[in-house]
Amino acid sequence: MSDDYLKRILTSKVYDVAHETPLDLAPRISKRIGNTVLLKREDTQPVFSFKLRGAYNKMAHLTPEELKRGVIAASAGNHAQGVALSANRLKCRAVIVMPVTTPQVKIDAVRALGGEVVLFGDSFTDAAEHAAEMQARDGLTFVHPFDDPDVIAGQGTIGMEILRQHPGDIDAVFVAIGGGGLISGVAAYIKQLRPEIQVIGVQTVDSDAMVRSVKAGRRLRLADVGLFSDGTAVKQVGQETFRLVKEYVDDFVTVDTDAICAGIKDVFQDTRSVLEPAGALALAGAKRYAAQQKWKGKTLVVITCGANMNFDRLRFVAERADVGEAREALFAITLPEKRGSFRRLCEAVGSRSVTEFNYRISDSESAHVYVGLQIRSEPEIEKLANHFRKEGFPTLDLTGNEMAKTHLRYMVGGHSGLAQHEVLYRFEFPERPGALMKFLGAMNPEWNISLFHYRNQGDDYGRILVGIQVPPEDKKIFKEFLSTLGYPYWSETDNPAYRLFL
Numbered sequence: 001m002s003d004d005y006l007k008r009i010l011t012s013k014v015y016d017v018a019h020e021t022p023l024d025l026a027p028r029i030s031k032r033i034g035n036t037v038l039l040k041r042e043d044t045q046p047v048f049s050f051k052l053r054g055a056y057n058k059m060a061h062l063t064p065e066e067l068k069r070g071v072i073a074a075s076a077g078n079h080a081q082g083v084a085l086s087a088n089r090l091k092c093r094a095v096i097v098m099p100v101t102t103p104q105v106k107i108d109a110v111r112a113l114g115g116e117v118v119l120f121g122d123s124f125t126d127a128a129e130h131a132a133e134m135q136a137r138d139g140l141t142f143v144h145p146f147d148d149p150d151v152i153a154g155q156g157t158i159g160m161e162i163l164r165q166h167p168g169d170i171d172a173v174f175v176a177i178g179g180g181g182l183i184s185g186v187a188a189y190i191k192q193l194r195p196e197i198q199v200i201g202v203q204t205v206d207s208d209a210m211v212r213s214v215k216a217g218r219r220l221r222l223a224d225v226g227l228f229s230d231g232t233a234v235k236q237v238g239q240e241t242f243r244l245v246k247e248y249v250d251d252f253v254t255v256d257t258d259a260i261c262a263g264i265k266d267v268f269q270d271t272r273s274v275l276e277p278a279g280a281l282a283l284a285g286a287k288r289y290a291a292q293q294k295w296k297g298k299t300l301v302v303i304t305c306g307a308n309m310n311f312d313r314l315r316f317v318a319e320r321a322d323v324g325e326a327r328e329a330l331f332a333i334t335l336p337e338k339r340g341s342f343r344r345l346c347e348a349v350g351s352r353s354v355t356e357f358n359y360r361i362s363d364s365e366s367a368h369v370y371v372g373l374q375i376r377s378e379p380e381i382e383k384l385a386n387h388f389r390k391e392g393f394p395t396l397d398l399t400g401n402e403m404a405k406t407h408l409r410y411m412v413g414g415h416s417g418l419a420q421h422e423v424l425y426r427f428e429f430p431e432r433p434g435a436l437m438k439f440l441g442a443m444n445p446e447w448n449i450s451l452f453h454y455r456n457q458g459d460d461y462g463r464i465l466v467g468i469q470v471p472p473e474d475k476k477i478f479k480e481f482l483s484t485l486g487y488p489y490w491s492e493t494d495n496p497a498y499r500l501f502l
């Protein structure tokens with residue numbers, strides 16, 4: 001079976017549409033982590049991801065009759081564009097089924113390549129079921145995004161290129177995993193020819209179906225997966241990919257959203273290119289794994305596998321990258337309301353780079369300033385806080401305060417004498433079009449809402465801060481109401497930042 005993959009990969013027909021991507025040294029990241037990091041730049045493919053390799057290889061193996069009838073796929077992502085481009089080259093019909101909630105840019109991208117878009121259902125599962133019905137009805141060929149030997153072999157050509165481009169020492173190759181097609185192809189090739197090279201799979205902490213399945217020894221289906229790295233958000237891995245991963249992949253590592261954002265920034269600094277979250281997943285994993293293993297002086301290959309990034313996500317990525325790398329400290333600094341104290345605070349900040357400075361007079365005694373400062377490393381936070389305290393300004397460190405980072409920094413208004421019996425809660429809900437209205441519909445409390453903050457941050461979760469006026473006698477029913485909402489929530493009534501600023 002493995003020899004079969006070697007042959008399939010070596011004879012794979014991907015170069016009619018894909019090109020051999022560069023394997024480039026990333027000098028800044030390499031220096032920072034003390035290992036040589038080589039980036040396999042699959043983000044530079046024509047549709048900005050590796051996905052066209054597998055899709056084209058599958059379709060190029062179809063018979064003339066099958067091509068005449070056309071192909072079908074269910075995808076709102078990179079696979080959709082890979083199939084549409086391949087169909088365009090092979091001059092065959094391609095139907096792509098997407099959920100109705102798919103953003104217009106993705107629909108336009110597929111249509112621009114000549115794909116026929118069918119919008120169906122609210123979720124990917126609905127779209128996939130509809131695609132299966134259409135396939136049977138119209139005699140179309142289904143192009144699976146990962147669980148197909150021809151798709152796997154197409155992705156495996158990346159492994160072939162890596163070994164040819166870098167015949168010298170390679171200690172490990174890091175690969176993002178969604179359904180497992182990419183890593184299966186790459187690992188099947190590398191392990192046949194250079195078994196000493198470690199192949200390490202990377203998933204996000206909230207979308208780790210492969211890691212869990214390998215541990216359990218069977219394919220698990222996750223009830224929910226995090227959507228930030230949308231290219232790898234897969235609830236169940238493939239049968240064939242699971243078999244190959246168990247056989248060939250040496251180890252796994254998982255990373256969180258902040259680490260992915262830091263990875264996107266790292267690649268930008270070395271290449272001036274912006275990756276999508278799934279595209280930076282392997283780098284985030286390589287950094288984490290190398291740190292865990294205390295690796296120095298090793299050669300690590302990282303597949304940067306996609307760059308289909310929504311522009312409006314950049315704001316979130318830029319903010320979280322700094323948090324992920326400890327580059328920003330946030331403080332609440334109290335000023336005595338007397339002449340010259342604002343100026344004295346500015347002097348205490350000195351020539352440091354300010355990321356945020358919000359000030360509003362609050363009472364005749366004192367005022368609070370919300371200050372963000374750029375830092376180089378975590379220990380600087382405590383030093384800075386002590387510096388302000390020594391200068392006579394009571395200072396509270398808000399760097400790890402989620403409510404302050406997500407909401408407070410965007411809010412205006414200060415205290416209100418009208419907000420009697422106010423309790424403050426933070427909620428999260430999965431972000432998709434219409435989700436905020438659905439959340440509000442579910443709230444429908446009998447209590448007055450005295451404060452509300454929501455901002456679309458381009459993240460996969462909507463985050464809301466709500467102040468609700470609950471008289472003491474209603475406390476018990478209010479608790480019951482919270483538990484029936486079905487959304488994760490946090491009480492913020494005792495958060496010191498709330499008392500200082502809102």
Ligand SMILES: Cc1ncc(COP(=O)(O)O)c(C=O)c1O
Pocket residue numbers: 049051077078079145146176177178179180181182183231232276278279305306307
């Ligand atoms: C950018 C990107 N990275 C990684 C993956 C995951 O690939 P696989 O499902 O083959 O594991 C995908 C899948 O669409 C992707 O688009």
